[in-house]
Structures are given as structure tokens and as C-alpha cells.
Amino acid sequence: MLFNSFEFVIFFSIVFFIYYKSYDNLKFQNILLLVSSYVFYGWWDWRFLSLIFISSISDYLIGKAIDDNDNDKQRKRLLILSLFINLGILGFFKYYNFFTESFTDFTALFGFEANPFLLNIILPVGISFYTFQTMSYTIDIYRKKMHANKNLLEFMTFVSFFPQLVAGPIERASHLLPQFGKKRKFDAYEFKEGAKQSLWGLFKKIVVADNCAYYANQIFENSDAYPGSVLAIGVLLFAFQIYGDFSGYSDIAIGISRMMGIDLMQNFKSPYLAENIQDFWRRWHISLSTWFRDYVYIPLGGSQVDSSFKRSLNIIITFTVSGFWHGANWTFVIWGALHSLFYFIQTAYSRNLKTVKILPANVVKVFNILITFLAVTFAWIFFRAASFSHALNYISEIASSTILINPISYFKDMGSSIQPVIIVISLIYLSVFEISNRDASYSFQVGHYKTPIKVLIYCSLLLALIFFRATHGPIDFIYFQF
Template structure:
């Protein structure tokens, strides 16, 4: 079930009405959330609900056992069991064929042959998100950062909470889980702000992302037919497509949750205004980047290790694992590795910049934002490409003399005539709101304009949203595949 579908509007309206009719009874509220979350997920494929239930019950029991056990060795064994269950499920469904193929290719180098058995496995939607969410629960109990939750209903609701179930934000149990232990009453202000947040998320998805996708998909899928200048347009449009698509989903999830009295963490904070790669990852998919910081980078030793080589290795491992989390393809691993390379270049550049100080601060800031955006956009080529060869060919064409060819005629031949205008309008809206709200907790605030101006803004956004929802229909969110 998609947030941008009419089915979801009906579904959420019913859930919302029944949910607040039961606000005097906490147990009923959680039962309604749990059942509605299973219906929401089961709308895609009921069979995979068993995986969520297995993860929920196993980590509930293991978390409780760790909390009650004072034996250090046994606590560690229980934690390993939790990781084995969660990573075992994730690894089988997401990485079995990748590892099988990679192993076959590796041994063939030495002249060995094998006949591997590849499985026709369907990747369960959102498995990477809810697996990481429930894993952090048992890890935090093991680290004595929180106590085990004794209420199975509350814990299962935490794992399966439908607004953020399939594409995040990846919540920490210490933040989200306690909220299911408190009654939620209807709050008119939070309801209004939730609607605005969801509305802005839908705009980013339907108006910006889906219209950018119209061109980006054609260009990437037929990259051999276009000159380098068109390929540059394609990757820039993909950069805004994936941002509008993914941050739009997060905005909708946050907005829906606010309407229901649940607070989710901010997941994006104007990432394309970042001044360096480290700053980018403080702003992009914040729930994932902080997860890898806390559960991969710091356990490896983080930046506290004495060896500069070890510190650099920790950074590389974290970025590469982050890339591999996104998908079972070498392109994602390279994408992650590129970000670690950019990080090292940024570090060296920052040291030199501090000694020069020859440019105005505002000009340096604009330069840094521009360079960071170019680096991130370049890496998106590997993220979007079907294979390593596809990415290399794409980059090679950009580096050729065809980069000077006028791309307008090629874009015009692709079909739709209204998309370019709407993309420009949408990006103008996006830029204005991103810049004006770059320090805000939530991304959609119209600001201190007079009422007629606010009304005009809301109406124009609503018109574009309704028009392109009717034109393009319900388009899947990109991160559903991860």
C-alpha cells in the first residue's frame, strides 16, 4: 500500500477514526496500531508478515533474557543469537544470490568451476529497515543503555509501526518504544502540523521526484543512445528524484505519526546544502547514518584509536557497509567507497583551506556546497546504474567531447512537454523552503508571509499535487527496494 494511493487515504481515515475513538484505553490503541500495521504491510504480501513476527518475538524474548542475565558471557551469547536471527533472515533474502555469484566468479579465477543454485527470492519490502530497528534494541540492552520492555504488544507495535515500517526513519527503541506505553490524545496543533508535513512530502514525491524520474529513468535506461550532456542532465535529475522520493516518504511518515500523537526523528535536513561529505551525512538519511555511527563505526574504535591507518580503515568499512546495506550489487559497495574517498579528500582540503584564508567566507561556503553536490551527484551514477560496466560507460560518455552537445533537442524528443516547466517550478519551491527552513526541526514551514501569500502558496502546491497524481498515478518509492 503506497502513501500516494487512494487506498491509503481510505485506510488511514478508518484507522485514524477508530484509533482516536479508543484514546481512553492504551491497550486498544496499540492493538489498533498493530493490526493496522500488519494490514498495511500484508497489503503487499501477507506471507512476509511471518518475518516481522519472528523478528519481533525473538528480539523481545532475547532482549528480556539479556536484561535479566548478569553473566557477561551468556549475555554476549544471547546478543550473538539475536544478530544471527536478524542478519540471517536479512542475508538470506537480500544477499544469498549475490554471495553465491561472487563466490562462483572468484573461484573461476583459479580455474575452478561450480554449478551454484540460485534462488528466485523475492526481497521483502522494508526488511533492511525493520531489521536494523529491532537489532538496535537488543544491542542497547546488552550495552545497558536501556532496560527490556516487558509488554509484548508495545514491542511488536514498535517494530511494525506502519508509517515508518518499510522505509524509515529507522527509530531507536529508546525514543520510539516508550511512546507506545503512553496514551495519545488528539492534539489539534500536532494534527495540523502533521497534515502540512505529509502534504509537503507528497509534493516532493509526486511533483518533484516523479517528474524528474520521467527523464532520469529514460536517460539511464538508454544511456548508450545519448551524448554526455544529456547524461549529466540525467544524473542531476536523479539526484533530485531520489531526494524528493526518499525525503518525501520520511516527511509523510513523520506527518502521519504526528497526527496520531507519535514523534519520529527527523531524517533529512537540507542535504544538498551540505558543505562537505561529513556534513552531507549529518543531513541525509540521518537515522541510518547515526545507526552506522553508533553500531559500526564506534564499536570499531571510531576516531579514538591511536593509529591514523586504523581510523581511516574504520571510516572506509563504515561507508562500504553502508553502501552494501542498500543492495546486493557491487555498484552500491563502490558508491559507499566513493563517499569514504570524498571524506579523505575533504579532510585534506579543509586543512589547506584553513591556512590560505584568501577568499570571503560566503564565497567559500558557496564553493564548498557546489563541490559537495557535484561529488555526491557523481556517486549517484553508481547508485543508479544497473552494473559496474553501465556506470563506467556512463561516466566515460560524460568525459567525452559529447559533453558539449546541446541536450535540449534530446530532452524534447523524450515526449512530455510540461515536465521541464514543472520540474523547474518544483525545484524553485524546494530551494526556497530548504534554504528558509535549513535550521528547522521539520522541513515544511511557509514562514512569516501575509495570509494571501500563504494561501496562494498552499493552493498552487495543492493544484500541482492533484494534477500530477491524476496524471502519473501511484509510483513506487525508490527505497522500497532496499
């Protein structure tokens, strides 16, 4: 069930009506959210509801056991059990075939021929998101940063809360879980703000991402048929596709939750306006980057280790594991490793820049934003490519002389003549709000405009959703595959 589908509109309308009709009964509200979340997730494949149930029950019981235990060794064993269950489920469904095939390819280098036992495994939607969410819960209890929740209903609702279940934000229990223990009444202001953010998210997904996807998919899937100029535009289109797609999902999830009286963390903050790679990861998929900071980078020693080599190694490990989290393909690992390389280049560049003060600060800022965007966009090639060789061929073609070929005729053959115009207009519209709200709580703030201007903005978004939606129909959100 997609946010941008008619089925979801009906589903949410029914849930929302019953939800606030029972505002004086907290237990019923939570039961409704839990059942609704299971229906929402089971819409894809009801069989995988068992995985959410296992994660919920096991971490609820283990969390209580850790919290009630004063023996450090036993607490550590319980934490290891929780990690084994969660990572075991994630590893089996997401990485079993990847590791099996990689091991077979490795042994073949030494002349051994293996017959791997591969499984026809369907990847459960959103498994990486809710697994990390429950893992952080038991880790925080083990670290004594919070106490275990004693209410099973509240905990199961926290794990399966449908707006952010399949693609985040990855919430911390300390922030989201207590909210299910408080009564939630209808708030007109919160409803209005949530509706506005959901509208902006739908615009990003339906108008920006899906229209960009129409061309980006054709170009990447048939890259041998196009010159370098078209391939270069294809990368740019994918950069805006994945941003509009993923940040659009987060905006809708946060907006829907806000309409229901639940606060979710900000997940995107104009990342393409970042001034360096470190700044980019403070703005892109914030819930994941902070997760890896708190549960991977800092436990490794972070920047507090006693040698520059160890600090560098911690950064490489964190970025690489983050890339591997995205999918069972070496292209994702390389994508993560590239970001660590960019980080080191940025660090050296920033250190040297301090000694050179020739250009005005604003010029340097714009230059840094441009360079960071180009670096991030280059790395997207590996993220989107089907394989490592595909990525290399794609880059090689862009670097060739065919980059000078006029791409207009190729785009005319790919689709309608109006669709590129729609993309350009929508990207300008997107950029205006991104720039004006670069450091706001979310990128769609119109409170400073007069009422007629606000009405014009809202109407333009609604009209865009009606008339500028991609003609090939709704497309699944990219991050559902992770």
C-alpha cells in the same frame, strides 16, 4: 499500499477515526496500530508478515533474557543469537544470490567452474529497516543503555508501526517504544503540523521525484542512445528524484505519525546544502548514518584509535558497509567507498584551506556546497547504474566531447513539452524552502509568513499535486527495494 495512493487515503482515514475514538483505551489503540500495520505490510505480500513476527518475538524474548541476566558471557551469547537471527534473515533474503554469484565468479578466475544453486527469492519490502530497528534494541539492552520492555503488544507495535515500517526513519527503541505506553489524545496543533509536513512530502514525491523519474529512468536505461549532455542532466534528475522520493517518504511518515500523536526523528535536513561530505551525512538519511556511527564506527574504535591508519580504516569500513546495506550489488559497495574517498579529500582540503584566507567566508561556503553537491551527484551514477561497467560507460560518455551537444531535442522526444517546465518550477519551489529552512526541524516552515501568504503556499501545493503530477502514474518509493 503506497502513501500516494487512493487505497492508503481510505485506509488511513478509517484507522485515524477509530484510533482517536478509542483515545481512553491505550491497549485498544495499540492493538489497532498493530493490526493496521500488519494489514498495511501484508498488502504487498502477506507471506512476509511471518518475518516481522519472528523478529518481534525473538528480540522481545532475547531482550528480556539479556536484561534479566547478570552473567556477561551468557548476555553476550544471547546478543549473538539475536544478531544471528536478524542478520540471518536479512542475509538470506537480500544477499544469498549475491554472495553465491560472487563466489562463482571468483573461483572462475582460477579456472574452476561451479554450478551455483540460486534461489528465486523475493526481497521483502523494508526488511533492512525493521531488522536494524530490532537489532539496535537488543544491542542497547546489552550495553545497559535501556531496560527490556515487558509489554509484548507495545514491543510488536514498535517493530511494525506502519508509517515508518518499510522505509524508515530507523527509530531507536529508547525514543519510539516508550510512546506506545502513553495515552494519545487528539491534538489539533499536532494534527495541523503533521498534515503540513505530509503535504510537503507528497509534493516532493508526486511532483518533484516522479516527474524527474520519468526522464532519469529513460536516460539511465537507454544511456547508449544519448550524448553526454543528456546523461549529465540525467544524473542531476536522478539526484533530485532520489531526494524527493526518499525525503518525501520520511516527511509523510513523520507527518502521519505526528497526526497520531507519535513523534519520529528527523531524517533529512537539506542535505544538498551540506558544506562537505561529513556534513552531508549529518543531513542525509540521518537515522541510518547515526545507526552506523553508533553500532559500527564507534565499536570499531571510531576516531579514538591510536593511529591514523586505523581511523582511516574505520571510516572506509563504515562507508562501505553502509553502501552494501543499500543492496546486493557491487555498485552500492563502490558508492559507499566513494563517499569514504570524498571524506579523505575533504579532510585534506579543509586542513589546507585554513591556511588560505583569500576569499570571503560566504564565497567559500557557497563553493563548498557546490563541490559537495557535485561529488554526491557523481557518486549517484554508481548507485543508479545497473552494473559497474554500466556506470563506467555512463561516466565515459559524459566526459566525452558529446557533452556539448544541445540536449533539448532529446527531451522533446522523451515526453511532453510541458513536463520539463514543471520540473524546473518544482525544483525552484523546492530550493526556496530548502535554503530558507536549511537548519530547521524540517524543510517546510511557513510560520513566519502572514496568513494570506500561508494560504497561497498551501493552495499552490495542492494545485501542484492535482495538475503537476506525473502523467505515467504513481511510482514505487525507491527505498522500498532496500
